[in-house]
């Protein structure tokens with residue numbers, strides 16, 4: 033069933049969109065089912081849980097940290113994390129850079145942008161994003177790579193509202209790419225869309241969708257991103 037779910041989502045969204053299977057709260061048996069079906073990108077929102085699964089699962093998996101991140105947890109995943117989607121401050125980026133340096137690697141990051149009209153979601157606004165990219169501290173970092181932006185739409189049934197939020201994020205992505213990353217082809221990822229809105233996100237230019245419950249089933253304990 034998990035394999036069929038993955039296949040269906042991939043067919044709907046096409047080749048340009050990469051699927052991250054969000055496996056938070058799910059046991060490794062279910063992750064292995066997805067792995068056996070060919071899934072290699074997995075997303076988790078808690079560092080300890082991701083570390084535990086990393087240790088148990090095959091090593092050709094790319095692990096994506098998608099949840100709000102405390103800087104003191106970065107060190108536990110710095111050696112293996114494939115991409116951190118939830119970078120929402122310069123301070124956090126500085127810590128990731130330092131841990132990247134300790135591990136002698138460059139850690140892929142997305143900057144999380146606040147696009148919803150909810151108090152509960154994290155992220156930078158446009159002026160904070162620009163301030164970060166223009167800071168001396170950022171310009172000197174050698175052990176992080178900004179690969180793009182991430183955002184979460186408002187949790188609503190209003191599809192046109194969701195679409196406008198995603199469209200705004202895509203516009204910001206294009207502007208930032210043009211202004212700060214013109215010669216850097218690695219700035220190419222736009223992480224937006226989850227189970228309830230990935231089709232809209234894909235239409236609006238997402239390159240990475242983060243889908244959990246539609247692949248693995250509803251979670252027992254609802255979690256906030």
Ligand SMILES: *Cc1c(COP(=O)(O)O)cnc(C)c1O
Nearest residue numbers: 054098226227242243244245257
């Ligand atoms: C849990 C989570 C998802 C996936 O949510 P589903 O609705 O189960 O697809 C996507 N992004 C983030 C940041 C999450 O925390």
